[in-house]
Amino acid sequence: xxxxxxxxEREQTxxxxxxxxxxxxxxxxxxxxxxxxRIMPNFARESMxxxxxxxxxxxxxxxxxxxxxxDISGYAQLVIMTxxxxxxxxxxxxx
Numbered sequence: 001x002x003x004x005x006x007x008x009e010r011e012q013t014x015x016x017x018x019x020x021x022x023x024x025x026x027x028x029x030x031x032x033x034x035x036x037x038r039i040m041p042n043f044a045r046e047s048m049x050x051x052x053x054x055x056x057x058x059x060x061x062x063x064x065x066x067x068x069x070x071d072i073s074g075y076a077q078l079v080i081m082t083x084x085x086x087x088x089x090x091x092x093x094x095x
Contacts, residue, residue, distance in 0.1 A: 014061035014068075024056035043082045047075040 001009075007017075014020055031037055031048055040048075054072045058065075 013065055014057040016060070020053075020056045020060045023059055024053045027052040027055060044079050047079045050075045 011017065028049060031052065037045065037048075051072050054068050054075070058068050061068075
C-alpha cells in the first residue's frame with residue numbers, strides 16, 4: 001500500500017483532513033486559553049493535544065471507529081502513568 005492509498009483509507013475513516021485540522025485547532029485554541037494550560041507539564045499538554053486531534057477525528061469521521069476511542073484512553077493513561085512515576089520518585093526511600 002502506498003502513501004496515497006493510506007491517505008485515502010484514512011479519509012474514509014476520519015473525513016477530510018482539512019476539516020479535521022480545523023476542528024482540532026479550534027479545540028486546541030480553547031485549551032491554550034484555559035488557566036492551567038501554560039503551567040501544565042509538557043507530557044500533559046502533549047496528551048491533551050493528541051486527545052484533541054482524536055476528538056476532532058471522531059467529530060468529523062466514523063464515531064464507531066474503536067481505535068479513536070482507545071487512543072484517547074491511551075493518551076490519558078500515559079499521563080496517569082507519568083504522574084504515578086513522578087509521585088513514586090518523590091517518595092522517601094525507607095529501605
